[in-house]
Amino acid sequence: MLKRKGRFSAYLRRIRSFSSEFFSNRLGVFGFVVLVAFAAVVAVGPRIAPYNPLSLKSIGVGPPFAPPSWIRLIDPSVPESDTFGLLGTDEIGRDIFSQVVYGSRISLFVGFSAALISITVGTIVGLVAGYFGGILDQLLMRATDILLTIPTLPLMIVLAAILGSSIFNLVVVIGALGWQSTARIIRSQVLSLKESPFVESSRAIGSSDFRIIFRILLPNVAPLVYVNAALTVANVIFLEAGLSFLGLGDPNHISWGLMLFYANEYMAAMRGAWWYVVPPGLCILLVVMSFIFVGHALDDVLNPRLRRR
Amino acid sequence: MCEVALAMGFREYLARRTVYTLATVFAVITINFLIFRVMPGDPVSILVAENVIRPEMIQEVRRLYGLDLPLWEQYLLYLRNAVSGSFGFSFQYRRPVMEEILDRLPNTIALMGSATVLAIVIGILVGVVSAWKRGKRADITLLVGSLFFHSVPVYWLGILILMLFAYQLRLFPTAGTLSRPPPTEFIPLITDYLNHLVLPMLTITLVLYGTYALITRNTLIDILTQEYVTIARAKGLSKSEIMFRHAIRNAMLPLITTIAVSLGYIVGGAVMTETVFSWRGVGRMIFDSVTSRDYPMLQGAFFIISFSVILANYVADVLYGVIDPRVKY
Numbered sequence: 167m168l169k170r171k172g173r174f175s176a177y178l179r180r181i182r183s184f185s186s187e188f189f190s191n192r193l194g195v196f197g198f199v200v201l202v203a204f205a206a207v208v209a210v211g212p213r214i215a216p217y218n219p220l221s222l223k224s225i226g227v228g229p230p231f232a233p234p235s236w237i238r239l240i241d242p243s244v245p246e247s248d249t250f251g252l253l254g255t256d257e258i259g260r261d262i263f264s265q266v267v268y269g270s271r272i273s274l275f276v277g278f279s280a281a282l283i284s285i286t287v288g289t290i291v292g293l294v295a296g297y298f299g300g301i302l303d304q305l306l307m308r309a310t311d312i313l314l315t316i317p318t319l320p321l322m323i324v325l326a327a328i329l330g331s332s333i334f335n336l337v338v339v340i341g342a343l344g345w346q347s348t349a350r351i352i353r354s355q356v357l358s359l360k361e362s363p364f365v366e367s368s369r370a371i372g373s374s375d376f377r378i379i380f381r382i383l384l385p386n387v388a389p390l391v392y393v394n395a396a397l398t399v400a401n402v403i404f405l406e407a408g409l410s411f412l413g414l415g416d417p418n419h420i421s422w423g424l425m426l427f428y429a430n431e432y433m434a435a436m437r438g439a440w441w442y443v444v445p446p447g448l449c450i451l452l453v454v455m456s457f458i459f460v461g462h463a464l465d466d467v468l469n470p471r472l473r474r475r
Numbered sequence: 476m477c478e479v480a481l482a483m484g485f486r487e488y489l490a491r492r493t494v495y496t497l498a499t500v501f502a503v504i505t506i507n508f509l510i511f512r513v514m515p516g517d518p519v520s521i522l523v524a525e526n527v528i529r530p531e532m533i534q535e536v537r538r539l540y541g542l543d544l545p546l547w548e549q550y551l552l553y554l555r556n557a558v559s560g561s562f563g564f565s566f567q568y569r570r571p572v573m574e575e576i577l578d579r580l581p582n583t584i585a586l587m588g589s590a591t592v593l594a595i596v597i598g599i600l601v602g603v604v605s606a607w608k609r610g611k612r613a614d615i616t617l618l619v620g621s622l623f624f625h626s627v628p629v630y631w632l633g634i635l636i637l638m639l640f641a642y643q644l645r646l647f648p649t650a651g652t653l654s655r656p657p658p659t660e661f662i663p664l665i666t667d668y669l670n671h672l673v674l675p676m677l678t679i680t681l682v683l684y685g686t687y688a689l690i691t692r693n694t695l696i697d698i699l700t701q702e703y704v705t706i707a708r709a710k711g712l713s714k715s716e717i718m719f720r721h722a723i724r725n726a727m728l729p730l731i732t733t734i735a736v737s738l739g740y741i742v743g744g745a746v747m748t749e750t751v752f753s754w755r756g757v758g759r760m761i762f763d764s765v766t767s768r769d770y771p772m773l774q775g776a777f778f779i780i781s782f783s784v785i786l787a788n789y790v791a792d793v794l795y796g797v798i799d800p801r802v803k804y
Contacts, residue, residue: 311495312502314736317784319743320761320777321506327765327773328510404628408747411630413765426631430751435638436649443638447631454626 187467194463197456204453207270215264216251219420224264228255231439254441256425257432265420266445272421273450276336277403283341284402285348285395292352293379293387297360307353314346322405326414333416340405348394355387389468396461400454407450422446488796496789503781504557507774508550562775567767572775576757580779582652583756587745590676594683595734601684602691607718609696617688625685629744633678633751640674647674650753675752679744683737690733694726728798735791738784 189195207214217224228250235249253262295306322339329335359365360383368382409415410423411430425446429435434442537543544552556562562572601617608614641649648654648671658664698704699722707717742758749758757776764772 308495308498312499315499315785315788316503316506316781317738317742319746320780323746323761323765324510324770324773324777327768328770400626404626407628408630408743411628411747412750412762423628426628426634430630430634435634436642438638438642440635440638443631443634447628447635450628450631451623451626455622458622458626 184467188463191463191466193459194466197459197463200452200456201460204270204274204449204456207267208274211267211271215261215267217261217264219260219265219268220418224260226259227261228259230255230257230259231434231437231442232259233439234441253445254439256428256442257434262425262442262445265425266422266449269420269422269425269446270449272333272416272419273403273406273423274453276333276340276406276421277399277453280337280341280344280402280406281395281399283337284344284398285391287342288345288348288394288398289352289384289387289391291345291349293356293383295349296353296356297375297379297383303353306349310346310349313343314350318343319405319408322409323412323414326409331414331416333419336406336409336414336416340402340409344398344402344405348391348398351390351394352387355390356383359383359386389464393461393465393468396457396464400457400461403450403457404454422450485796489793492789492792492796496785499785500782503778503785504554505550507557507778508553510774511770512546512549557778562778563771565764565772565775566769567763567772568769572771575760575772576775576779579755579757579760582754583745583749583758586672586675586749586754586756587679587741589672590679591683591734591741593676593680595687595730597680598684598687599691599730601688602695603718603723605688605692606695606699606722607714609699614692618692621685621688621692623685624681625689627682628747629678629682630747630751632681633675633748636674636678637751647671652755671752671754675748675754678748678751679741682744683741686737687730687733690730691726694729695722698722698725728795731791731795731798735788738787742780742784 188198212218217227229248232248232250232255233244234252234254235246236252237249238244238246250259251261251263253266256262256265291306291310295303322343325339326335329339365378365382368378373382406415406421407423407426410421411427413427415421415424415427417424423446426443429439429442429446560573564570565572565575568575601621605614605617605621608617637649640646652668652671653664654667654671658667695718699717704717704721707721712720745756746758746761748754749756750762753759757779761773761776763769764776
C-alpha cells in the first residue's frame, strides 16, 4: 500500500517536472495548443460542420465558387446572394468549412495510422539489428540504406497508382516506406546500450533475448521513439497530403490534400478563389509545424545531453 | 608510406561505395519488376482493363512481352531491357517511355537546377546570419521563417504564388514552359522561357532554402562550441575571422551530404510544382501518368529519378572522401 503510494507520487513528480520543462519551450507550447485545437475539431467534427461534404445533398448548397459571407465586411459591394458561409464554396457549391472539418479527420487518421506502422517497424528493425548484430544487422541495415537512398515519393506514387486510391492503401504505402530513419536512430542507440552493465547482468541471470529487447532495451530507447514519433507523424501527414494532391487520395473521403487537388483541377487560382486554397493548406502547415515543434520540445526535455548550447 | 596507406584506404572506400551504388540500382530495377508481377493480374490484363489493347490480342502481347516464359527468365529479360534503357511503351503518349522522358528531362533539370542553386546560396547566407546572431531576435525570426518554409506544402505555396503573381498582378505567364506560339527568334525565345521559369523556380527555392538554412545554422553552432574555436578566440581572432576562416569551411562538409540526401525530396517537390505550373517536365508527366494510369511511364520515371538520385549520392560520397581527410574509409 505504502509502496504503491510512493510510486504514484513519484510518477506525479516526474510528470510535473516533465511538463514544467516542456511548457517552458514556447514553440512546444504553441504546437501543443494547436494540436489540442485540431484534436477538438476532429472529435466534434460533424457537430460543427453544417453539411456532410460527402452527401449528394451538400452539392449546390451555395453558388459555385462563392466567397465567404464575411467578405461583405471588407467589400460591401458584393451582393449577399453571391457569398456563402464561413469559408465560401467550391466548384459545385459545396461548403468549404465543412470540407475542412471533415478533412481533418481523414488527414489526421491517415497520419497517425501510417506513422504507427512506420514507428513500429522502424523500432523493431532498429532493436533487432542493433541487438543481434552480425549478418542479420548487415542485411537489415543494407536494406535500410537502400530504402534511404531511393527517393520514396516517386515509389509511393507508383505503388499507390497501381494499388488504387483508398485510405487503406495510402496508410500501407506511406507506413511501409517511412521507417528507415527511425530504424537507424534506434539501432545506433541500442549499439551503445548493449554494452551497458544492466544488459550484461540481465544476460548473466539468464534473461531471454526477447526479454532483454522488449523489457530492457525498449524502455531505454523509448524517449527517442517518442521524439521520432512526433516527427514521423509530421512527415506522414505531409506525404498523405502530397499524394492526395497528385490525385492518389481516396475520392470517397475528403482530405486536405484532396481539397487542394480539386482546387487545382478546377482552376481556383484563375478564379481568385483564395478561400478554397488557403484553408486546407494552412491546416496542413499548422499541423505539420506543430508536430515538429512538439518533437523538438520533447527532444529538449527527454534527451537533455544536447540541451542549451 | 603513410600516403600509400591512405590511397589504398580511399581506393577501398571507392570500391565499396561503387558496389553499394550498383546494388541500389539493382534493387530499384527489381522493385520495378516486382511491382508489376506481384500485383493482382499481370501487365497484360492491366492493358486490357485500361482499353489499350483488345482482349483478342492478349496471347500475342503475352508472347511479345515474354510473359509466357518462367518468372526468372522474365526477370533476366527485364533486367536486360532496364540496363539498355528500354521501359516499354507509354499508354498515353503512344511512344517509347524513354523518348518522352528524355524530351522532358532538360526542362526539369533547368527548373530544379536553378532553384536548388538559388536555395543553397540563400540558405547558407540565412544560416550564417542566424548562427552569427544566435539567440537574438534576428536569429529567432530567421529560424521561424526557415521552419515555416520547411513545412509549407510546396503545391499550396505554388497555387498561392500563381494566384497572386500570374492571375492578379499579371507579372508572369500562368502556365507552361513557352508561350503559344513560341517566339521564333533566339533571344525572345530564351526570355520567354525564363519568364515562364520564374514562378515555379521561386516556389521551389522558397521551400528548399529553409532546410539548408536550418542545417547551416545548426552545423555552425555545433562548430562554434568546439574547442578549436575557443582556442582561436583566445588567440585573439575576431568573430568574423573565426566564422569565415574556420567555421564555414568545416560546415561545408555536412552540407554536401545533406544536399545529396535532399535530392530525393527535391524530386518530389518537382512533381508537385510542375503540376501546379503545368511545367512541361518529368514531374508534370508523372502527374499526367497518375491521372491516366500510365504504368509503364510511371515505372520509367521512377527508375530515371531513382537513378539520378543514387548517382548524386554516389558523387557526394566520393567528393566527401576526397575533401575530408578525416572520413572513415
